[in-house]
Amino acid sequence: MARERVQLNYICQRYMIRVIDVKARGDHYVLETNRGPKELHIWPRLDVLRWSFSWREQLARQGVREIERFIRTRDAKPYVIVRKIGFTLSDHLRDAKAFTPALEHAHQCGQLAARMHQAQAGTEYLPVVDLLRREQNHLSSEMKRARDSYRQLRQAAGERSRTAKWVMEQFPALLERMERSVELLHSPLLKEEDLAPSHLSLGPENWAWLDGRLILRGFYHSRLSVQPRDIASYLKYLYQQDGQLAQVEAFLNGYEQIKPLRYEEYLLLLAFLAFPAEAWEQVEPFVADGRGTEPDAEAVEALKHTLRRQQELDRLLWYLAQRTERSGRGIAHEPV
Numbered sequence: 001m002a003r004e005r006v007q008l009n010y011i012c013q014r015y016m017i018r019v020i021d022v023k024a025r026g027d028h029y030v031l032e033t034n035r036g037p038k039e040l041h042i043w044p045r046l047d048v049l050r051w052s053f054s055w056r057e058q059l060a061r062q063g064v065r066e067i068e069r070f071i072r073t074r075d076a077k078p079y080v081i082v083r084k085i086g087f088t089l090s091d092h093l094r095d096a097k098a099f100t101p102a103l104e105h106a107h108q109c110g111q112l113a114a115r116m117h118q119a120q121a122g123t124e125y126l127p128v129v130d131l132l133r134r135e136q137n138h139l140s141s142e143m144k145r146a147r148d149s150y151r152q153l154r155q156a157a158g159e160r161s162r163t164a165k166w167v168m169e170q171f172p173a174l175l176e177r178m179e180r181s182v183e184l185l186h187s188p189l190l191k192e193e194d195l196a197p198s199h200l201s202l203g204p205e206n207w208a209w210l211d212g213r214l215i216l217r218g219f220y221h222s223r224l225s226v227q228p229r230d231i232a233s234y235l236k237y238l239y240q241q242d243g244q245l246a247q248v249e250a251f252l253n254g255y256e257q258i259k260p261l262r263y264e265e266y267l268l269l270l271a272f273l274a275f276p277a278e279a280w281e282q283v284e285p286f287v288a289d290g291r292g293t294e295p296d297a298e299a300v301e302a303l304k305h306t307l308r309r310q311q312e313l314d315r316l317l318w319y320l321a322q323r324t325e326r327s328g329r330g331i332a333h334e335p336v
Contacts, residue, residue, distance in 0.1 A: 014073045041220040043086035054123035096208035106247040110254025121196035143178040149287040184271035202230035232272035266324045
């Protein structure tokens with residue numbers, strides 16, 4: 001702890017601030033200073049730090065102020081590096097309120113997300129193709145594990161309870177969704193030169209309301225993926241708030257007003273949304289030993305709830321396919 005305190009003191013001295021108090025807050029520190037509250041974040045990966053700084057600054061140069069930026073040091077550097085670990089300082093938005101968008105704000109969220117994607121696409125991140133391969137390998141591996149588990153269960157001898165049989169009966173639909181998702185993610189239409197990096201997810205924690213304006217915040221410790229992986233996660237969140245498509249449509253209209261989605265990006269949206277990750281996560285413990293243990297009542301009810309939500313999500317997938325066709329890109333008649 002003493003060593004950590006010395007390192008923090010050294011980093012804080014690099015900035016034009018006087019630190020009054022330091023509080024650890026999970027994965028970062030909140031500093032009370034003579035220039036207001038600040039946040040100190042730690043970046044284990046310097047390539048991600050530099051990339052994050054680049055797209056934030058590019059947004060700022062375009063006049064976008066609704067984004068957190070890095071405060072510069074005494075010698076005008078945007079971050080501090082100590083033993084190959086990066087540190088950034090930013091304003092702590094103490095008065096920011098958690099934000100769930102209404103219809104008119106969903107449109108604004110879409111516009112800001114599109115501007116973020118534009119800025120990210122214009123910054124250098126060399127292994128971007130590896131991000132797609134990582135997603136492809138992960139989903140393919142999960143599909144293979146599910147397929148192998150199902151085959152082993154079918155071959156296993158012994159009587160099963162009605163509950164165990166019901167869980168077994170969910171496998172064909174589960175596998176079909178996985179296979180379709182993997183097929184879309186391996187489409188030959190996904191060209192390396194068209195790929196751009198973004199974050200693994202975009203959620204309600206990334207939006208805030210401050211002084212009458214919308215703020216895009218966070219992404220200090222987010223894993224990276226290809227665009228539009230984060231958009232898929234946010235569309236799912238918006239849709240599952242009320243099971244309606246109005247906010248989804250408003251978000252996408254705002255997004256495409258700034259950055260029209262290409263056909264390949266719609267394929268990615270559908271691929272990420274179609275994969276039944278939550279259902280497989282709940283089924284896997286039951287089939288992990290290849291024989292199928294008896295699921296308890298609570299686990300079965302949780303799985304039923306997840307399956308209902310997955311089926312409800314089909315309406316969103318169908319909407320996205322139709323939206324693509326209305327834009328002249330034509331995949332609405334393909335099964336999703």
